[in-house]
Amino acid sequence: MNGRVPRAALGLLGLLCLGVLVAWWLHHFERVERTVPLPPAGEAAYNPLYALRRALQADGIAVESRQRLDLAAHAPGAHDTVLLFGDPRTLAAREVEMLLAWVDSGGHLIVSTPRGRRLSAPRPSDLLPRLGLALLPGAGGCEAFQVPGQERHVEFCGGTRFTLRGIDPMLSWGDFADGFVFARQAYGAGRVDVLASLDFLENDKLAEAPHAALARQLLDPNYGRGSIHLVYAADVPPLWRLLLEHAWMAWAPLLLALLAWLWMRVQRIGPAMPPPAQARRSLLEHVQASGEHLRRYGRASLLHAAMRDAFLDRLRRRDPYAAALDGVARAEAIAARTGMPAPDIEHALRSPRPRDGNDFRLRVARLIEMRRRL
Template identity: 30%
Template sequence: MTHRRMASIGAFVMLALSTGWLISHLERVPVTYREAPQAEARRNPYLALERFTARMGGQLTRRPDARIIDRLPAGGTLFLDRQRAHRLPPERLHRLLAWVEDGGYLIAVAERPGVADPLLDHFGVRHLEPPPEAPRERQHVLEVTPPGALRPLRVDARWPGLEAGGRQPDWSTGERTEGGGKQILHFNLGRGHLTIASELDSQWSNQRIGAMDHAELYWTLLSAHDRSPQPQVLLLSRLQMPTLFDWLLENAGAACIAAATLLVLWLWRIVPRFGSVQPEMPPARRELREHLAAVARYLWRSGALATLLVPTREHFRSRLALRQPGIAACSTTLQVSALAARSGLPAARIAAALDGRVETPHAFTDALRTLRDLERQL
């Protein structure tokens, strides 16, 4: 056996021993790392809460339409997000509270300080600002102990606490050290329950549901107050009002259909029909007298009577020069006298027709009539 073959066998044995040692001493373990939010997580800030609810045996449905409040199913849980001031008119708020009194469970996120909140105003709940002498550094972590919790739960707390006004809550938790106030206020309404809490939208969002005890707080509240066999949660987030078209169809459907039908019929009546092109009629040839008549009508409407009388006077003088050149050669005064003696017409009328000013339609027609009569006499 050559020296080279001995070296190859020794290297192979060492590789086999090293591989066996690595297999026996190394262990495969899972590694968890966070990825950037994907499209679905960016679109739905409560996607993690929805999957957590399904994993625990419940069901969470997210809706953005505020009109669902008007037809909530009996029982179950409604999680009402912020930005609802203009979506809760008095009549809708009354129907919502009636649903709670009938056995529903409402979890409402308190609006930010300074933002109108009809639900909080109805119960006299307000944000409690810390006094000026309180330390500026607020407590960012609170311990809350809702009914059913086996231990105090740690949650985020960055907003001012809540304080009940006229009606006192049946229980509250999460007291702050600076300025007082509570994190959670709970009211029993008839056969149902209402929980008003601060910052739930942040605590139960995709970014914070897994931090501290936020998920445990969520499930503890559901387990204590949701009467369904399996928690059924309806989440109203990013509430939107129906568009004008949807509102019209819902409230004035018959009128909209009638208006659309009339519009279609009107368009059918006025829109040109498509078919074979008809031959165009040859343009009618106008006569000269029609053009002259149109010019005369325009001058008559414009008040240019003297302009219309000029060609008539010139025509009469040319006829006079042909028939009576002796009279035509005389002055205007002698012409008037001669024509008056020959025709029997008044001299003043003849003078006005030959050289007078024409300012009215009556004077114009009288001058034309006089010149016609004189031409006939010639």
């Protein structure tokens, strides 16, 4: 009995401590619910118009969503609406023709101006020039948009404004001074809406009441009369960004290992060594060295003879009559053609005095001048 009493007392003491801990926990903490937004998954992760499609389906509107226009496989009806969420400059000329022909039959086309400045000039076959619009990069700013019962709102802050050329739009938003952010024009039996930006239709922005109201007004012309085709470009991050964000645990150690290997293999850095002398293979230098050698050893007459032969060869081609003469007659004929004194010509054609450098240079200079004047 005496050995069991301490064990029972210790058990009761442990239960008492546990009860106190539970009471303290329940007194200081309470269960609450918290909603944590998860990142989009599935189609909502790459389709920026996924929320718009679901909203239109909930309203009983027939809607199709795809990444490419593909008018041959998905031809819109006469009262349908096509929304191009992307750069209209990527459309081929054939697609532009088919698209405008469909609008002329009663369709409703919605496009946005591209962002960024293009280095090349717009092609006449592009969609926006065909509609009579010209881009104004860097013009204007945000546009105020007030919905009754909502706070003050602004739109098109980062969009590219445009101007109208010879067009009287049905509806417009903006002016000719700062450019337009929206214009609706009639095209045959259909309508074409051009906006500076369609960002307000994206998944994370459509929940705002001003954006939902603006989207409903934009889709109004054929709303409920036909299907709505939402054409988007899949927003897939570039490979370098995926590697940088999700594969750093693999490439970072490999990069450190590569740097360590390079550090081990690199040569020790010392004073800069002069570059080795390269062999001189210039033909002009060899010719000059050969001439200097002949002149130094009293063979300057060979150089003079070579220069005289070159002059006489050109003389035979230019004036065969003068070349056939000899002595004073030849010198006078050459003088008549070149305008130089006949004695100087006769002196130049004779061989120089041995080891007389000045006489050699004078005769060669006259031969060069005579050859130039032929």
